[in-house]
Amino acid sequence: MIPAAQSAKTVSVSRTPRRRRKDEQPSELTAAALDLFVEKGFAATRLDDIAARAGVSKGTLYLYFDNKQALFKAVVEEGIVPLLAAAEQQMAEYEGASLELVRRLLVGWWQQIGDTRLAGVPKLIVAESRNFPEVAQYYHDTVIVRGRGLLRAVLLRGIERGEFRPLDVELAIDVIFAPLLMLAIWRSSLSYCGRETAPQAFLQTHFDLLAQGLCTQKGKE
Amino acid sequence: MIPAAQSAKTVSVSRTPRRRRKDEQPSELTAAALDLFVEKGFAATRLDDIAARAGVSKGTLYLYFDNKQALFKAVVEEGIVPLLAAAEQQMAEYEGASLELVRRLLVGWWQQIGDTRLAGVPKLIVAESRNFPEVAQYYHDTVIVRGRGLLRAVLLRGIERGEFRPLDVELAIDVIFAPLLMLAIWRSSLSYCGRETAPQAFLQTHFDLLAQGLCTQKGKE
Amino acid sequence: MIPAAQSAKTVSVSRTPRRRRKDEQPSELTAAALDLFVEKGFAATRLDDIAARAGVSKGTLYLYFDNKQALFKAVVEEGIVPLLAAAEQQMAEYEGASLELVRRLLVGWWQQIGDTRLAGVPKLIVAESRNFPEVAQYYHDTVIVRGRGLLRAVLLRGIERGEFRPLDVELAIDVIFAPLLMLAIWRSSLSYCGRETAPQAFLQTHFDLLAQGLCTQKGKE
Amino acid sequence: MIPAAQSAKTVSVSRTPRRRRKDEQPSELTAAALDLFVEKGFAATRLDDIAARAGVSKGTLYLYFDNKQALFKAVVEEGIVPLLAAAEQQMAEYEGASLELVRRLLVGWWQQIGDTRLAGVPKLIVAESRNFPEVAQYYHDTVIVRGRGLLRAVLLRGIERGEFRPLDVELAIDVIFAPLLMLAIWRSSLSYCGRETAPQAFLQTHFDLLAQGLCTQKGKE
DNA sequence: AATGAATGAGCCTTCATTCAT
DNA sequence: GATGAATGAAGGCTCATTCAT
Numbered sequence: 001m002i003p004a005a006q007s008a009k010t011v012s013v014s015r016t017p018r019r020r021r022k023d024e025q026p027s028e029l030t031a032a033a034l035d036l037f038v039e040k041g042f043a044a045t046r047l048d049d050i051a052a053r054a055g056v057s058k059g060t061l062y063l064y065f066d067n068k069q070a071l072f073k074a075v076v077e078e079g080i081v082p083l084l085a086a087a088e089q090q091m092a093e094y095e096g097a098s099l100e101l102v103r104r105l106l107v108g109w110w111q112q113i114g115d116t117r118l119a120g121v122p123k124l125i126v127a128e129s130r131n132f133p134e135v136a137q138y139y140h141d142t143v144i145v146r147g148r149g150l151l152r153a154v155l156l157r158g159i160e161r162g163e164f165r166p167l168d169v170e171l172a173i174d175v176i177f178a179p180l181l182m183l184a185i186w187r188s189s190l191s192y193c194g195r196e197t198a199p200q201a202f203l204q205t206h207f208d209l210l211a212q213g214l215c216t217q218k219g220k221e
Numbered sequence: 222m223i224p225a226a227q228s229a230k231t232v233s234v235s236r237t238p239r240r241r242r243k244d245e246q247p248s249e250l251t252a253a254a255l256d257l258f259v260e261k262g263f264a265a266t267r268l269d270d271i272a273a274r275a276g277v278s279k280g281t282l283y284l285y286f287d288n289k290q291a292l293f294k295a296v297v298e299e300g301i302v303p304l305l306a307a308a309e310q311q312m313a314e315y316e317g318a319s320l321e322l323v324r325r326l327l328v329g330w331w332q333q334i335g336d337t338r339l340a341g342v343p344k345l346i347v348a349e350s351r352n353f354p355e356v357a358q359y360y361h362d363t364v365i366v367r368g369r370g371l372l373r374a375v376l377l378r379g380i381e382r383g384e385f386r387p388l389d390v391e392l393a394i395d396v397i398f399a400p401l402l403m404l405a406i407w408r409s410s411l412s413y414c415g416r417e418t419a420p421q422a423f424l425q426t427h428f429d430l431l432a433q434g435l436c437t438q439k440g441k442e
Numbered sequence: 443m444i445p446a447a448q449s450a451k452t453v454s455v456s457r458t459p460r461r462r463r464k465d466e467q468p469s470e471l472t473a474a475a476l477d478l479f480v481e482k483g484f485a486a487t488r489l490d491d492i493a494a495r496a497g498v499s500k501g502t503l504y505l506y507f508d509n510k511q512a513l514f515k516a517v518v519e520e521g522i523v524p525l526l527a528a529a530e531q532q533m534a535e536y537e538g539a540s541l542e543l544v545r546r547l548l549v550g551w552w553q554q555i556g557d558t559r560l561a562g563v564p565k566l567i568v569a570e571s572r573n574f575p576e577v578a579q580y581y582h583d584t585v586i587v588r589g590r591g592l593l594r595a596v597l598l599r600g601i602e603r604g605e606f607r608p609l610d611v612e613l614a615i616d617v618i619f620a621p622l623l624m625l626a627i628w629r630s631s632l633s634y635c636g637r638e639t640a641p642q643a644f645l646q647t648h649f650d651l652l653a654q655g656l657c658t659q660k661g662k663e
Numbered sequence: 664m665i666p667a668a669q670s671a672k673t674v675s676v677s678r679t680p681r682r683r684r685k686d687e688q689p690s691e692l693t694a695a696a697l698d699l700f701v702e703k704g705f706a707a708t709r710l711d712d713i714a715a716r717a718g719v720s721k722g723t724l725y726l727y728f729d730n731k732q733a734l735f736k737a738v739v740e741e742g743i744v745p746l747l748a749a750a751e752q753q754m755a756e757y758e759g760a761s762l763e764l765v766r767r768l769l770v771g772w773w774q775q776i777g778d779t780r781l782a783g784v785p786k787l788i789v790a791e792s793r794n795f796p797e798v799a800q801y802y803h804d805t806v807i808v809r810g811r812g813l814l815r816a817v818l819l820r821g822i823e824r825g826e827f828r829p830l831d832v833e834l835a836i837d838v839i840f841a842p843l844l845m846l847a848i849w850r851s852s853l854s855y856c857g858r859e860t861a862p863q864a865f866l867q868t869h870f871d872l873l874a875q876g877l878c879t880q881k882g883k884e
Numbered sequence: 885a886a887t888g889a890a891t892g893a894g895c896c897t898t899c900a901t902t903c904a905t
Numbered sequence: 906g907a908t909g910a911a912t913g914a915a916g917g918c919t920c921a922t923t924c925a926t
Contacts, residue, residue, distance in 0.1 A: 039351050043264035046916065057891045059919080068917070126410040127348030130260050133414075140414035171426045174418055175400055182399035185406070189347040193354075193361035197395055205392045209434035268900060278908045280902085289900065481793050485706035489896065499912045501898085510896070568852040569790030572702050575856075582856035613868045616860055620845035621838060627848070631789040635796075635803035639837055647834045655872035710921060720887045722923085731921065 025064045025074060028054045031117075034075045038120025038188055042072055042128045073135050076125065079118050080139075084146050091150055098158030099215060103207060105151060106180065110203055114184050122181050123188040148173050155214075164214045172214070179206045246285050246295055249275045252338075255296045259341025259409055263293055263349045294356050297346065300339050301364050305371075312371055319379030320436060324428055326372060327401065331424055335405050343402050344409040369394050376435075385435045393435070400427045467506050467516060470496045473559075476517045480562030480630055484514055484570045515577050518567065521560050522581075526588050533592055540600030541657060545649055547593060548622065552645055556626050564623050565630040590615050597656075606656045614656070621648045688727050688737055691717045694780075697738045701783025701851055705735055705791045736798050739788065742781050743802075747809050754813055761821030762878060766870060768814060769843065773866055777847050785844050786851040811836050818877075827877045835877070842869045 032054035036045040047068060051058045065071040087108060094101050113119055129136035151173050158164035183202060191197065253275035257266040268289060272279040286292040308329060315322050334340060350357035372394050379385035404423060412418065474496035478487040489510060493500040507513040529550060536543050555561055571578035593615050600606035625644060633639065695717035699708040710731060714721040728734040750771060757764055776782060792799035814836050821827035846865060854860065 041262060041264060041348055041352065043262060044352055047918085048916080058917090059891055060889080062918070063889065123347060126344060126406055127262060129410040129414070131262065131265055136411055137414050140411055144411070144415065168422070168426065171419075171422055174423055175427050175430060178403035179396055179399040182403045182406075185347055185403075189350040190357055190361055190365070193350070193358050194365065198392075201389070201392055202395055205389065206396050209396060209430060212433050213430035267898090279900090280908055281906085283901070284906070483704060483706060483790055483794065485704060486794055488894090500896090501912055502910080504897070505910065565789060568786060568848055569704060571852040571856070573704060573707050578853055579856050582853055586853070586857065610864070610868065613861075613864055616865055617842060617868050617872060621841040624841035624845045624848075627789055627845075631792040632799055632803055632807070635792070635800050636807065640834075643831070643834055644837055647831065647838050651838060651872060651876035654875050709919085721921090722887055723885085725922070726885070 025078070026054075027078070029056070029061060029064060030071070030075045030078050033071050034079060034117060034120065034124075037072065037075060037124050038117075042068075042124070042131065069132065069135075072128070072132065073138070076121060076135060076139055079121050080113070080143050083112055083118075084143065084150075087150055088146075091153060098154060098161060098163045099211060101154045101157070102151075102176075102210070102214070105154060106176075106203060106207060109180055110199065114180065114187075114199065119184040120188040123185045126185065147177070151176060158214070162216065165216050167214070176210060246299070247275075248299065250277070250282060250285060251292070251296045251299050254292050255300060255338060255341065258293065258296060258345050259338070263289075263345070263352065290353065290356075293349070293353065294359065297342065297356060297360055297364075300342050301334070301360075304333055304339075305364065305367050308371055309367075312374060319375060319382060319384045320432060322375045322378070323372075323397070323431070323435070326375060327397075327424060327428060330401055331420065335401065335408075335420065340405040341409040344406045347406065368398070372397060379435070383437065386437050388435070397431060467520070468496075469520065471498070471503060471506060472513070472517045472520050475513050476521060476559060476562065476566075479514065479517060480559075480566050484510075484566070484573065511574065511577075514570070514574065515580070518563060518577060518581055521563050522555070522585050525554055525560075526585065526592075529592055530588075533595060540596060540603060540605045541653060543596045543599070544593075544618075544652070544656070547596060548618075548645060548649060551622055552641065556622065556629075556641065561626040562630040565627045568627065589619070593618060600656070604658065607658050609656070618652060688741070689717075690741065692719070692724060692727060693734070693738045693741050696734050697742060697780060697783065700735065700738060700787050701780070705731075705787070705794065732795065732798075735791070735795065736801065739784065739798060739802055740805075742784050743776070743806050746775055746781075747806065747813075750813055751809075754816060761817060761824060761826045762874060764817045764820070765814075765839070765873070765877070768817060769839075769866060769870060772843055773862065777843065777850075777862065782847040783851040786848045789848065810840070814839060821877070825879065828879050830877070839873060 029050070033045075033050045036050055036053065039045075047058055047061055050071070051061055061071065065074060087105070090108070091101065091105070094104070113121075125136065125139050129139075152169055155164060155167075155169050155172055159166055159169075179202070183197065183199060186197060187199070250271070254266070254271045257271055257274065260266075268279055268282055271292075272282055282292065286295060308326070311329070312322065312326070315325070334342075346357065346360050350360075373390055376385060376388070376390050376393055380387055380390075400423070404418065404420060407418060408420070471492070475487070475492045478492055478495065481487075489500055489503055492513070493503055496502075503513065507516060529547070532550070533543065533547070536546070555563075567578065567581050571581075594611055597606060597609075597611050597614055601608055601611075621644070625639065625641060628639060629641070692713070696708070696713045699713055699716065702708075710721055710724055713734070714724055724734065728737060750768070753771070754764065754768070757767070776784075788799065788802050792802075811833075815832055818827060818830070818832050818835055822829055822832075842865070846860065846862060849860060850862070
């Protein structure tokens with residue numbers, strides 16, 4: 001898939017271009033780092049391996065990142081943050097039913113994160129938060145708080161419009177997000193040990209449960 | 222309890238003769254290891270630190286465990302497995318409503334794992350499963366499969382007795398357990414970054430949602 | 443001269459004793475470090491080489507010194523400082539002519555430092571002072587200031603007793619010490635390039651010059 | 664003077680075409696290298712720093728010097744050697760008293776070396792001679808031997824003319840030069856740690872001492 | 885001629901593991 | 906059984922050197 005650094009030496013055809021921009025951080029490097037950090041964890045990932053997977057030498061990493069930890073932080077920043085702005089935009093423009101908005105949020109999360117290599121980030125953060133409090137705090141403040149804000153707005157909108165029952169919004173956010181995150185974490189860790197959870201069905205079931213729990217029961221009458 | 226390593230050096234005369242059979246693994250060691258593995262992750266935990274916390278010398282660890290990985294496995298084995306048998310016993314003896322049985326399962330999990338130092342184990346497993354497939358497999362086969370079996374029995378019982386709607390049991394198991402695990406993982410990782418989730422309310426909300434989703438809707442009419 | 447680490451492995455007879463005291467810094471290590479620091483300079487000396495010369499493994503160095511710089515500092519501390527107290531004692535007890543006292547000081551310096559492996563320390567300090575301001579300051583405060591104090595006392599004594607002409611004491615100290623230091627530095631660096639300066643004759647000549655410059659000229663009349 | 668590397672990037676259009684023959688070594692480079700070698704020592708000086716101080720890119724250094732060591736040698740050659748010829752000329756033409764000639768030699772050394780950035784060269788040579796025997800030998804043969812030759816001629820002249828007492832000329836050379844060199848070394852290393860030696864007074868004192876030691880004592884009668 | 889991104893060998897430092905006591 | 910000094914392999918990081926542009 002990714003050409004090994006070794007072969008690159010002999011087969012100098014498909015080499016990475018030598019001239020590059022020093023100020024912008026090449027995404028090959030963070031992509032390789034993301035893969036390996038998710039797979040092995042931060043401490044167990046060697047910079048040699050990241051460099052090899054990115055097709056560069058070890059020293060090259062240090063042209064773009066001060067040290068291993070800085071690379072870790074860059075992986076997180078680059079991976080998740082850009083997605084949030086787009087989601088916020090979409091939410092703001094939507095005008096239909098609130099329950100549908102919840103559905104779109106969950107599906108969007110699945111398509112852009114859960115079913116992507118980015119699904120590994122939550123596991124990574126969870127696994128390393130104690131060792132990198134600064135990164136954890138950053139992730140909390142920019143990703144978690146902001147993500148919760150998205151869902152909070154939808155829930156409040158639904159309650160206001162009488163679509164949802166009055167409920168403890170913060171708790172609801174927790175309960176709604178938890179299975180999504182757990183799914184991502186599961187698929188980044190133990191899933192290979194047993195049967196693969198069917199993500200689509202899982203999400204559907206979760207959403208159905210929610211629909212009953214969230215909504216006022218007009219339809220039932 | 223355990224004499225500090227320091228004092229042991231000076232007062233080596235009046236030492237309590239610490240007789241331990243080589244086959245019985247002292248729980249101080251696994252307890253110390255559990256704490257540190259959960260806190261720092263496997264790779265970032267030094268055997269020096271484990272030994273220091275357990276109040277023994279580093280060499281002593283090797284009297285009971287072949288190597289660091291064996292210690293890791295012992296931590297998992299010793300921590301979780303013993304709890305499952307007890308739970309299975311209780312489930313078997315219960316005779317009341319199935320929904321109440323589900324509630325007891327969740328509450329029992331919370332009291333014996335979620336609100337214990339053992340809450341860190343799921344995070345640990347998730348974080349290290351890729352590096353220790355063998356341990357991951359062990360955990361999967363003995364803890365996850367067995368735990369799912371517990372819940373599966375309850376759900377089938379409920380369906381059979383007409384208390385629960387017919388449902389995809391495996392998916393339901395996933396959806397029911399996910400928030401619990403996520404709660405444990407959260408409290409073992411990022412919780413300190415923001416507001417502490419109130420576990421009791423979280424569990425209650427989760428259970429209420431479930432109740433509506435699981436049960437046949439007689440009451441509603 | 444010093445058995446290489448390699449041979450020590452095979453010929454396990456003359457091994458360094460395995461059991462040692464962790465709190466006291468073994469002088470083999472600082473001795474080896476002194477030799478190599480003087481010979482190659484701080485940066486160009488590899489810890490491997492120091493360890494090999496001391497007959498231990500590289501890791502052992504870290505049992506006794508936090509890092510390379512700490513080892514450097516220990517070399518300086520251990521090497522020179524102990525000698526000063528003894529010299530101060532001797533000076534205080536002496537009761538004869540001041541010029542003779544000066545001579546004893548110079549000769550004593552030669553015997554205990556200049557003609558010893560310690561002769562390399564001045565070169566080392568000079569070469570590395572800019573990179574290790576802290577060590578340089580330490581050396582200045584404990585060795586240089588104290589050494590100057592020794593000579594200052596003698597000069598003042600001589601002036602007071604009318605043996606020496608009145609003179610700018612501080613300048614005299616500089617002028618008196620400079621050739622000694624230069625001799626030590628020379629012998630630690632370039633001496634091998636050309637003819638070896640004859641130290642005894644050099645010191646004698648220096649002393650003779652001084653004698654004429656320092657003393658009142660009674661004898662000349 | 665030399666356009667900074669930064670501006671060169673942006674304003675690369677109106678650059679002064681910097682034509683330099685490969686055989687002529689630009690003195691900006693050696694000057695920058697001298698400063699840094701003296702300040703940090705050879706090993707601790709990075710080529711990046713030298714290039715930055717000279718206002719060129721790191722690669723440019725390799726257009727003029729084969730490697731770091733060659734640059735080191737060039738620094739020494741370019742720094743000191745040119746001064747000797749001029750001094751030899753002056754000595755040859757002088758016709759007055761020999762003691763005055765000694766004085767001029769010392770003062771000239773002070774003005775052209777001791778009080779210049781070149782004062783750092785002796786320290787540098789001393790510090791690195793063991794690592795670069797070839798450079799040390801070169802320095803010995805061209806600078807030291809030749810410098811000693813200068814002084815030797817003066818001393819022999821003085822003895823011949825009856826101005827100086829008969830003396831061991833080689834030893835005298837050592838004793839005369841040592842304080843000068845020590846002064847230069849001191850000012851290149853530890854001087855900042857304590858009080859600054861007053862160079863003028865130091866040299867004067869040294870010279871006065873010498874005058875008494877060197878000269879025949881006619882004047883005393 | 886000049887640049888500076890890329891390289892990779894080398895060194896300091898850590899830490900799991902061993903073993904003499 | 907217990908200790909802890911010693912080991913040495915491994916990994917993060919640096920920096921002299923190269924080379925495509």
